Amino acid sequence: MAGFILVELYQSASERAFDAQLDVYVKSILAEMVPDPAAGEDAPVREPKGVGEPRFSLPLSGWYWTVAEAVNGEKVQFASLSLVGDPLDVAPLGSAENRSSFGTGPGNEEVRVRQQRIGLGSAEYIITVAAETAGFRADVRDFANQVILTLVVFGAGLVGAVFLQVRVGLRPLVRLRASLGEVRRGEADEIDENLPVELAPLAVELNALIHSNREIVERSRTHVGNLAHGLKTPLSVISNEARTASGPFADKVAEQATIMSTQIQHHLERARMAAQRRVIGVSCEVEPVLSRLTRAMSKIYRERDVELADAMPDGLRFRGEQQDLEELAGNLLDNACKWASSKVVVHVRQLQQGEATRELFELIVEDDGPGLSQEERREAVKRGRRLDETVPGTGLGLSIVADLAGLYGGRLELDRAEIGGLRARLILPSV
Structure with missing residues (x-):
């Protein structure tokens, strides 16, 4: 899109410059046509001779001009030698004062046309100047190629710069991710805090979370061990006392003590497993x-x-x-x-x-x-x-x-x- 806009702007500027050059020849032709003041007010307009551009005299050179009567169907009065009697294929000016457009020359080449309506005495004339656009089009193509090449190089450089910036700029995040992965796999105890100032606080907080988690797990294990010791000893005493006695009551006590021991063992095991499951970075x-x-x-x-x-x-x-x-x-x-x-x-x-x-x-x-x-x-x-x-x-x-x-x-x-x-x-x- 940027290249298209640049090429369009350049082409518009080139067309304006081309039209300005053709306006110079329009004024030169007008100056040549002005009647001789010494001949009186009814003196006829003069035929332009020296416009200042030799190519107007070379046959089919691509540079042409004509002077036509505005009130007589734009009938050509004078024409450059380069036309060699051939017509210049341009649209009629009509009621407009001036116009710039593209037309076709005698050699079927594209020409840029500049038309100007002027009044000399009691008559009106339309001066038309045309010049081939081959050089103009070539300049636009060369500029478009240069723009494309420049944008391609600039885009490649920009992509490379962004790639390098991302690779270099995100390297600390990659290191943080790798360090966190080592902790998760159990290969390290904590995250490396040697990071840029923007990421170092995050690593510190994560390490604090890991240490806090481990402390909670250790406390849970300690409590589970204490609970196991506190319950198993009384149950062992009850079981031993029941086995030394006889009778239905002793048998029932021994049976229930066994069930209680099994239940305690099961739930203590689950508590121990739940505490271990929450350890971060163990493998x-x-x-x-x-x-x-x-x-x-x-x-x-x-x-x-x-x-x-x-x-x-x-x-x-x-x-x-x-x-x-x-x-x-x-x-x-x-x-x-x-x-x-x-x-x-x-x-x-x-x-x-x-x-x-x-x-x-x-x-x-x-x-x-x-x-x-x-x-x-x-x-x-x-x-x-x-x-x-x-x-x-x-x-x-x-x-x-x-x-x-x-x-x-x-x-x-x-x-x-x-x-x-x-x-x-x-x-x-x-x-």
Whole structure:
């Protein structure tokens, strides 16, 4: 748009300059036509001879002039030698005093036409001067090319300057983002505060928020530990006293104390997990945890074949504490080993972007045991629900896994395994 406006302005200025030059020749022709004062008032107008431009005398030179009577159908009275008797194709002036326009010369070339109505004595004449526009058009084209080239160079320079300004100007923001990402992945304890004065206060406030969050979590853990110690000791005393006594009352007390202990353990575990879930910037590698757990389960359950089926994705990290990942994976592996006939298979896979709106990975533990029906799978995740009393345990394993996965924004899914038993699919956030 800017280039178009510049070219239009230049063309308008060039046309005005061209018309001013043609006006000079109009005045020269008029001066040549003025009758000789010595011949009296009725002396006829003179034929212009010396207009001051040699090209008016060269045949078909592109420069022409004519003098026509205004009241006689604009009949040509005098004409330049360059016309060699050919007409000059221009529109009649009519009642206008003067006009500038474009026309066609004898050689079919485009000409710029300047017409002027004048009165000499009792007669009116129309002086027409025309000049070819080839040079004028060439000047406009050259100017347009220069404008285009200049604007292209200027635009490229402007784009480059904006690009450099954005790259250099936003570099501190990139550093802040990278530093925040390191904190989120657990690679750093706080954000780098070595930033420009505009961003340094933001980094300071974020670090204060991170430290405050950690202090709150530590206080929560301390309170949970104190509560656990304060409740477990009296319950242990009650349970011991009940076991030393006999009778229905003692049995009922022992039963209720056991239920209370299970409930306290469950809710304290949930409180501890909720406190840990809110820690900012905590993460751990998945491969060392699973490798250690599979080796441990292979030793504990020697008759079971526990294997890590798939190669671990490089650099896969769990967005949470290592202790929680050990508890999640450990409960699933322990449950699978208890029920498996001979084999437990562990799969780990990073979920693709199309499968999740954020970074997630899945941990699948399969066994070749008896498995569970659909109704039993729903019951298995309820806290304290044991489907088989002959197998040791509290019944909290799968419920703890489901609760802890939910606190991390993940989930636990139970289904039928391809190798015949139970398939536990755990989805957790990754870094």
